[in-house]
Amino acid sequence: MPSSKRYAARAGREVNRDSFIEEWPETGLIVTGSPYDPAPSVAIHDGRIVEMDGRPEAEFDILDRFIALHAIDVAVAEAAMATDSTALARMLVDVHAPRPTVVRVFAGLTPAKIVEVIGRLNVVEMMLALQKMRARRTPSNQAHVTNRRENPALLAADAAEAVERGFAELETTVGVARYAPLNALALLIGSATGRGAALTQCAVEESLGLRLALLGLTSYAETLSVYGTEKAFRDGDDTPWSKAFLASAYASRGIKVRFTSGTGSEALMGHAEAKSMLYLETRCLMAIRGAGSQGVQNGSISCIALPESLPGGVRGVLAENLIAAMLDLEVASGNDAMASHSGIRKAAKLMLQFLPGADFVFSGYSVMPRQDNLFGGGNFDADDLDDYNILQRDMQADGGLRPVREPEVLEVRRRAALAVQAVFEEMALPPVSDAEVEAAVRAYSSEDMPERNVVADLEAAGEFLRGGRNGVDVIQALARRGFRDIAEKILTVQKLRVSGDYLQTSALVLPGGRVLSAINDPNDYQGPGTGYRLAAERAAEIDAIPQALDPRAIGAEPAQPPLRLEETGDAAAGDNPREIVIAVGPAFGGALQATLLGLPHARVLEALIQGVEEERLTARVVKIRHTSDCGFIGHAGARLSGSGIAIGIQSKGTTVIHRRDLEPLDNLELFPQAPNLTLDSYRVIGCNAAKYAKGEPVLPVPVQIDNLARLKYIVRTTILHLKETEQVDPARRPQEVRARHA
Amino acid sequence: MPDYPLAEKTPGQLKTPTGLDFTAITLEAVLDSRVTMEDLRVTSEALELQARIAEAAGRPQLAENLRRAAELAGVPEERILEIYNVLRPGRATRAGLLALAADLEARYGAARCAALIREAAESAA
Numbered sequence: 001m002p003s004s005k006r007y008a009a010r011a012g013r014e015v016n017r018d019s020f021i022e023e024w025p026e027t028g029l030i031v032t033g034s035p036y037d038p039a040p041s042v043a044i045h046d047g048r049i050v051e052m053d054g055r056p057e058a059e060f061d062i063l064d065r066f067i068a069l070h071a072i073d074v075a076v077a078e079a080a081m082a083t084d085s086t087a088l089a090r091m092l093v094d095v096h097a098p099r100p101t102v103v104r105v106f107a108g109l110t111p112a113k114i115v116e117v118i119g120r121l122n123v124v125e126m127m128l129a130l131q132k133m134r135a136r137r138t139p140s141n142q143a144h145v146t147n148r149r150e151n152p153a154l155l156a157a158d159a160a161e162a163v164e165r166g167f168a169e170l171e172t173t174v175g176v177a178r179y180a181p182l183n184a185l186a187l188l189i190g191s192a193t194g195r196g197a198a199l200t201q202c203a204v205e206e207s208l209g210l211r212l213a214l215l216g217l218t219s220y221a222e223t224l225s226v227y228g229t230e231k232a233f234r235d236g237d238d239t240p241w242s243k244a245f246l247a248s249a250y251a252s253r254g255i256k257v258r259f260t261s262g263t264g265s266e267a268l269m270g271h272a273e274a275k276s277m278l279y280l281e282t283r284c285l286m287a288i289r290g291a292g293s294q295g296v297q298n299g300s301i302s303c304i305a306l307p308e309s310l311p312g313g314v315r316g317v318l319a320e321n322l323i324a325a326m327l328d329l330e331v332a333s334g335n336d337a338m339a340s341h342s343g344i345r346k347a348a349k350l351m352l353q354f355l356p357g358a359d360f361v362f363s364g365y366s367v368m369p370r371q372d373n374l375f376g377g378g379n380f381d382a383d384d385l386d387d388y389n390i391l392q393r394d395m396q397a398d399g400g401l402r403p404v405r406e407p408e409v410l411e412v413r414r415r416a417a418l419a420v421q422a423v424f425e426e427m428a429l430p431p432v433s434d435a436e437v438e439a440a441v442r443a444y445s446s447e448d449m450p451e452r453n454v455v456a457d458l459e460a461a462g463e464f465l466r467g468g469r470n471g472v473d474v475i476q477a478l479a480r481r482g483f484r485d486i487a488e489k490i491l492t493v494q495k496l497r498v499s500g501d502y503l504q505t506s507a508l509v510l511p512g513g514r515v516l517s518a519i520n521d522p523n524d525y526q527g528p529g530t531g532y533r534l535a536a537e538r539a540a541e542i543d544a545i546p547q548a549l550d551p552r553a554i555g556a557e558p559a560q561p562p563l564r565l566e567e568t569g570d571a572a573a574g575d576n577p578r579e580i581v582i583a584v585g586p587a588f589g590g591a592l593q594a595t596l597l598g599l600p601h602a603r604v605l606e607a608l609i610q611g612v613e614e615e616r617l618t619a620r621v622v623k624i625r626h627t628s629d630c631g632f633i634g635h636a637g638a639r640l641s642g643s644g645i646a647i648g649i650q651s652k653g654t655t656v657i658h659r660r661d662l663e664p665l666d667n668l669e670l671f672p673q674a675p676n677l678t679l680d681s682y683r684v685i686g687c688n689a690a691k692y693a694k695g696e697p698v699l700p701v702p703v704q705i706d707n708l709a710r711l712k713y714i715v716r717t718t719i720l721h722l723k724e725t726e727q728v729d730p731a732r733r734p735q736e737v738r739a740r741h742a
Numbered sequence: 743m744p745d746y747p748l749a750e751k752t753p754g755q756l757k758t759p760t761g762l763d764f765t766a767i768t769l770e771a772v773l774d775s776r777v778t779m780e781d782l783r784v785t786s787e788a789l790e791l792q793a794r795i796a797e798a799a800g801r802p803q804l805a806e807n808l809r810r811a812a813e814l815a816g817v818p819e820e821r822i823l824e825i826y827n828v829l830r831p832g833r834a835t836r837a838g839l840l841a842l843a844a845d846l847e848a849r850y851g852a853a854r855c856a857a858l859i860r861e862a863a864e865s866a867a
Contacts, residue, residue, distance in 0.1 A: 062865050065864075065865065069861065070803060071803070073802075100800060103800060104800065206826070207823050207826070207827070210822075210823065211819075214819055215779065216779050216782060233831075234831045234832075237830055237831060238830055238831065239829065239830070239831055239862060239865065241829055241858055241859070241861060241862030241865070242826060242829035242830045242831075242862070244807070244810075244858060245810075245825065245826055245829050245855070245858060245859075246826050247807055248807050248810035248811045248813075248814055248855065249811075249814060249822045249823075249826060250811075251784075251789065251807060251808055251810075251811030252784070252789070252810075252811040252812070252813075252814035252815045252817070252822070253783055253784065253815075254782075254783055254784030254788075289803055290803055291803070291807065292803040292804050292805075292806050292807025292808070292810070293804075293807070294801075294804055328800070328801060470779040471779060471782065472772055472777065472778055472779045472782070475769070475772050475773075476772060476773055476775075479769060479772075479773055480773075484769065487769060487772075488769050491767070491768075491769055491772060494782045495749065495764070495767050495782065496749060497782050497783055497784055498749075498756060498757075498758050498764055498767065498781075498782060498783065498784055498785070498788065499747065499748040499749035499753075499756055499764065499784070499788055500748070500784040500788045500789055500791075500792040500808075501746065501747035501748055501749050501750075501792070503784075503789075503792050503808060503811075504746070504792065504795065504796060504799075504804075505796075505799070505801065505804065514747070514750060515747040515749065515750075517746075517747075518799070519746045519747075519795060519799055520746055520747065522799075
């Protein structure tokens, strides 16, 4: 236990629940620059790579061989490898070097050379490079949709909400593997209920995954995992060739595929061979490119907390996203698994992909609360959606989402749950009750869902698969039960299997069914004025968060009781030494009716007068019209006051006790934080003003210090002050008033 | 890339593997069971078109993958899964893989897939 109280306080912070370790290169616990990483080299003989990164062909492991055969363009390799690494690094951030040129040159580099080039960039340069090098111009996002009880109505409702919120791809998985066909079915229905029709996938074992896709229950897969050493690859029960074949198998049926890799997996599996995480990840990415995958999800993925425990881990994760992009692969850039306990650390990490934009900023944003996420948490989840939308608005950055209002969300959730209910009935699956539908609409998590008969569901799921029930059956069931629009949208996506359009790099399906990919939306970033920019319509959508109030309406609320101060003529200087002037701002008891905190002006004025009268002095109320500044209001009052003492008060409630002989911006007491003033504070201010007039000793009114007051009230303060200032008439002298309050 | 997306730019030239016109795939046709899941598949021809598009975009490896896929378009699903499983580590000997490659080439004309399998064979025991 730390002896310092500050150390103790910090020890309790979220960030200190994260694990941190020093580097240990021999085990691969090092993000970049292991002393055992090879130096870059290439030798080419008769168009064949015979040496790579210091290793002769005879010593190639399976990854070396696959990379040498498939991933390096021998036509440019010698020239590219001979280029200084700093010069290559500069190409990545040089707005005069177009992306296609950079891609061509980098196709000639070996893994070690790529790591060396990336080593020359700092994080800001990498972000600029990612903005330039990602394949698709328009960024987008992928959602994770799961729940602990594997409730189909809730899955469909969450899927529909995800699409409504703008997610272009939805991924589900299973707690119990045998649920897969039903989960895929629920996701499919939900994915076509909202504004568009997202691509869907169900992360399960490879051959089951392929089967679900062939049945038309899913439209893409990203479970094709790749590892950076031969031993890890074999532990994953694959070789680069088996993965390459599997990729072709999916494509042969018109199904989109992206591979998966990420820093840390080899160390976690005990097979890092003393190499740095980034070097091994680069080998993965080159194998992925060699296999002909259009893309990859990387960014450490489920291992994220491992690189985050090491120096440079978060930088390393951005580096791997960037390497994928410069290898011309679609990148779904991670941000999916829990990376930290600390909100600061999570958000800071997110910015590295969010600000440059990625093909998919998340390879799974959890649209459910964490407890329902079967992928291991979700670095951002349902509770963070408002934060995310507000970050988009703050940065004017497109993170792929759109703010949505509750009624709209509830409507699509209900419709999705009803559609699942109908399809389950049509296809003789275990019934989805009305209570389940209702619960799915408003549930926070699957805890709020009625229990289902798990045994019956699993039996039905097995039967569903054995019977070869497929996407066409689902479309027919939906249409028969009056969900033609959903049926139509599912068919729109299924039709794309015939054209193969979404097999191209970075493809997604827009609402309406149009395919957008790196072919028809190539990233053409070349500095300001190029690349992706928020169109006016998209900016307006991002800006229109439901939390945003109409500023014109602020301060226009009526107060009870109302106060009407009638101006009855120019105020004269008083000669009564027992008089305190209460000088109110131009909008007080007029255009404005209450203080910042909502205290009615009528009550505030009463309290001030009461305080003055408790000290047996009299109060005279005047309205200042030529200024809205608190100090000047108070000073103008003091110059009219028989005692020379005045209280100045702005409509928002900021108050000053002033004396005639002081400079306008000096004061006896100032109460700048109106939110902390109660009616009793105003009464005491009245007393104190009277005591100053009588020459008695005065204990200043105690004021709470609230450092959050400015944060909480600055918007309201600004608007109330604007409205006060609107009432200023520089030519108008202070006015006598007659208070008419009910 | 003037003809991309094919579904949008040249739908009239697209067919299903069963010979149906792409434009004939409508909800009504699905409801009348004139379109089945068998129809909702890409053809070798469309995959070749996509391979050309990928190639023209400077993606030779993706193009190669799409051409391997074109070879597999007519291969039954069970056979594909079998081949995949055989390619996994330790499942087959070098000779077994070479025989598989030869069979795939002879039976389906899948020269590119066969070449990939032969390469894999070199790394097998």
